[in-house]
Amino acid sequence: MPKWLKLSLKILAGFVLLVVLILVGATLYITYNKAKVLKMVNEQLDKSVDGTLIIGDMKPNFFRGFPDISLTLKNVIIRDKKFAQHKHTLLDAKDFNVSVNTAALLRGTIDINHIDITNAAIDLFTDSTGYSNTAVFKKDNKKVKDNPSESSSSTQLKKFSLSNVTFTVDDRSKHKLFNFAVNDISGKMQYPDSGWRANFHLDVLAKSMAFNSLRGSFIKNQQLKGDFNAGYNEKTGKINVSVLPLNIGDSPFKINAVFATADKPSPNFTINIVADQILWRRASALLAPNITQVLNRFNISKPMDVTCRLDGSFGGTDGGPKLYVTAKVKDSKITIPGGELDDCSFDGIFTNNYVKDKGFGDDNSAIKLIGLKGSYNHLPFTIDTGSIINLIKPIATGNFKSNFPAADLNWFLEDNVAKFSNGTADMNLRYTADIIDYKINKPIIRGSINLRNTDIYYLPRNLKLKNNSISLNFVGDDLVLNNIRLQSGRSIVTMEGRVNNFLNLYYNAPEKILLTWQIRSPQLYLGEFIGFLGQRKGAPVTKSRANSGNIVDQLSNVLERGKAEMHMNVAKVYYKKFLATDATADLITTEDGIIIKNIGVKHAGGSLRINGKVMQGKSLNNFAVNTTVSHVNMREFFYAFNNFGLQDFTAENLKGFLSAKTNITGGVTDAGNLVPHSIKGTLDLNLQDAALINFKPLMGVGKFAFPFRDLKNITIPKLDAHFVVNGDMITIKPMQVSSSVLNVDVAGVYGLTKGTDIALDIPLRNPGKDSLITDKAELAKKRFKGIVLHIRAHEENGKMKIGWNKNHK
Incomplete structure (x- = not known):
């Protein structure tokens, strides 16, 4: 080594x-x-x-x-x-x-x-x-x-x-409560000249993160895991924190935060959170209970992209933090209280600081839906910006637009009010509405609804209308209807109408709604509208159902309970055998029937004026009318009205011109036919240039008293008569009949089925030349000159008997 x-x-x-x-x-x-x-x-x-x-x-x-x-x-x-x-x-x-x-x-x-x-x-x-x-x-x-x-x-x-x-x-x-159970927080710190930097791992359970404990905690009982980068700058006094990602429960979030420690009187913070493709219920569970409770009344089927910004103070008294949440939703089903919206896409915003400097509470919160597109009961719609303001007393606003085939309305109306086919519909409405129990309630509407070239089958009245166009315009509190064309069979009607104070009465007092119509028609076949005489088909709309919040129930309730005042001008009116021209009428429809005012028509060479009402009943419909008939052709008149239910006295028995005043009541069926023997009231007649042809009661008398006279055709220059009708019985007030072949004084009761008892005073002299006498006094003196027969025609055991009137004085 x-x-x-x-x-x-x-x-x-x-x-x-x-x-x-x-x-x-x-x-x-x-x-x-x-x-x-x-x-x-x-x-x-x-x-x-x-x-x-x-x-x-x-x-x-x-x-x-x-x-x-x-x-x-x-x-x-x-x-x-x-x-x-x-x-x-x-x-x-x-x-x-x-x-x-x-x-x-x-x-x-x-x-x-x-x-x-x-x-x-x-x-x-x-x-x-x-x-x-x-x-x-x-x-x-x-x-x-x-x-x-x-x-x-x-x-x-x-x-x-x-x-x-x-x-x-x-x-x-400050009503703030933060509580964390720390499983692991560990990290390292460095100290550059500017301050410090830290890298640390976080694994904690957030038991409470209540910026206002009175409203509850954010991300309550959620596990938080992530690796953080943090830094502090001594010059600015700010701490910057970022984590990519922070797992809150099972959902990953991108988070950046800034804590301003130097701010007075207490440190402030800003936290930015981004969540990609998170489910609605998962996101709502991370918010405070007061917000979660509201949001969970709704649901969005598909995941969405969400961002959230929180600004607040650790020691402030404003109840923060300030929230600003955005969401992007695409092609999702949205569940709302009372219904579902399909294929929805929109950009959503939530803020709890809608009006600056008014705090961060529910009363200053707002939800905005921007560019909302979707469909409801097969009706496509768009709302450019829809808002819900104030979560304590919510108010919804927005611009609602829709364009679709009119037949798609059948899904919405649930086959309860009407069925549509052919044609198109479009809506352009600006609405403002209270929200009660998270349902839109009593909206205030501005804008228009238009139907074009559509067929309508109004179910409650069995009324079919073809090739119709309707325009409804909401102006202020009023409803204005114009450009309306209705066609039922051969009837064509153009209409304009208005309902004053409509939006207030629609919900609160539908029975006070009065729709004023101006109606014109070249030809009107009343039989095609006969369904209005019958009872409304289907279950009646009760008050509780009408106020249930269901739009269809409320609409049906308004249609039944509201009134319509119609001012009509019709060139030709047809009803079975009846034809009238130049018809004018003022009608008021109610939930119980029709009030008739000032009907005027030209008919059978004369004119008619009618006032009265038709009231609906369970088994039949009752009417009460006052009628003035002026110089109409009797044969045409009786023919047109089906002889008014009489069997022996028909249009075939009559010639001449009739003027009359009636005050009668009676019954009419749902099919528009007079109920036999239901008529009661008075009838005053005046005949001019009249004739009785083959009138059986007089012909029977003639066989007894004048076997050699022809009573089949009796001309009557003038006749005034007064009758009281009581069902089957017609009381004939004393009446003088002066004719070409016979003078008769008539009084008594004529029974349509039985009970006839008529007294006839018949001079035997021939009145054929009386028309040449111009002196009325002389004519009256000669009327009963000579032999006078006093005859009684009465019914016994179902047979008509004719004999001497023993009761004559």
Whole structure:
């Protein structure tokens, strides 16, 4: 072996031996001078403590901190002066291992390079008055500044590790509670001129991370694992921390944070979090319970990209932190209270500081959905920006747009109100709505809904409409309907309408809704709208269902309970055999029927005016009308109205012109037919240039009294008659019939089925030449000149009997 190598090995062996002897000596020194060294440690630490510091025992560990001396402190307790009042121990460590610089120790000072704490509890407590047990650390360094020789150089911690440590920050004055169960925190530190840098591994259980304990904790009971890079800049007073990734539970997050330690009155922080492809429920579980509870009422089926920024203060009173969360959702199914949205994509934003300087509470929180696209019950829609503001009393706003085949409305209406086919529909609506139990409630709407060239089958009334166009415009609180074209069979109707105060009444008082229509038509076949006479098909909408929040229930309720005031102008009106021209009418529809005002038509060479109402019933529909008939052709008139239910007195028996006034009630079936024998009321008639043709009651009398006279065609220049109708019975008020072949005074009761009892006073003289007499007095005198027959026509045992009227006086 070369001499230089031997010499080098001897020098190295000597150096190692020297170091070992020094360490052995130091160890022996500490072992045999434990009390003195322990006193030195206590005195060194006590310089920064204003309270109680207890070190139960101290033992040197020969090789643990080589070449430094490692001291193990047992049962270390630090308490402030007010411990007896609040009972929170700042530090209770069963094992507190400290590596001390050997050279410094031999000089009589302590320089700590490494701390290892295990089986410990750290509790930083602040009571409701703002007092903190961290007051145990002295803050008055005046003595040190006046006498620098009494202070050693600052200790630079090279390594640190904590395991099985409970760390708590409990600030009752600010309602903040942070509690972590530390499985492992270990790292190394470097000290460049600018400050320090640290690399450390973190494995903790976050039991509580409540920036406001009244609202609950973020990431509660979640395991946090990751490798951190941190640095401190003395000039800015900021600590920068990054971790790629930090695993929170089973989800990885990219995190960057800045802690501004120099900010006054308390340190502030900013934390940026990025999570790629995280599920909605997994993300919501990491937030405070007050937010999680809201978000869990919803769900998004596919993972999304999320970012979160938290800005806050460790000692602030604003209830922070300030939250700003973004999310990107693509092609997902979204579950909302009361329904599902399919194929949704949007950019979402959540903030709890919607209005600057108004705090970070639920009342100042907002959710925004930007560029929302999706479909609801097969109806595609877009909302450029939808917002939900104030999570305590939520208000939803947005611009809703949709364009789709009209037939897709059938999915939405659930075959309960109407069925659509053909044509298109589009919506462009701006809405504002309260949210009750996380459902949109009573929205205020602005904008329009348009249907074009569509066929509509209105189910409750069995009404089929073809090739229709409808435009609904929401202006202020009013609903304006225009450009409406409806076609049912051969009927074509154009309409314009308006409902004042619609949006208020729609939800709160649908029975007060009044839709005012201006209706025009070249031709209207009433039989095609006869479904409105019948009862509404399907289960009635009860008040509870109408207020259930279901849009279809509410719409059906409004259609049934609302009223419509229709002002009609129709060129031609058809109903079975009836034809009228130049028709005008004012109608009011209610949930119980139709009120008729000022119907005016031209018919059978004359005119009709009608006022009244038609009320719906379970088995039949009742009507009550007042009618004025002016100079109509009797034959056409009776034919058009199916002889008003009469069997013996029909259009075939009549000629001439009729004027009449009626005040009658009766029944009409759902098919629009008069209910036989249901008519009651009064009828006043005036006939001009009339004729009775083959009228059986008079023909029967003629066989008895005038066997040689032809009573098949009796002309009547003028006749005034008054009748009282009561179902099957028609009471004939005393009536003078002056005809070409016979004069008759008639009074009594005519029974449509039975009960006929009519008295007839018939002069035997031939009145054929009476038309030449112009003097009314002379004509009246001659009327009963000569022999007068007093006949009674009455029914006995179902047969008509005609004989002398023995009761005549």
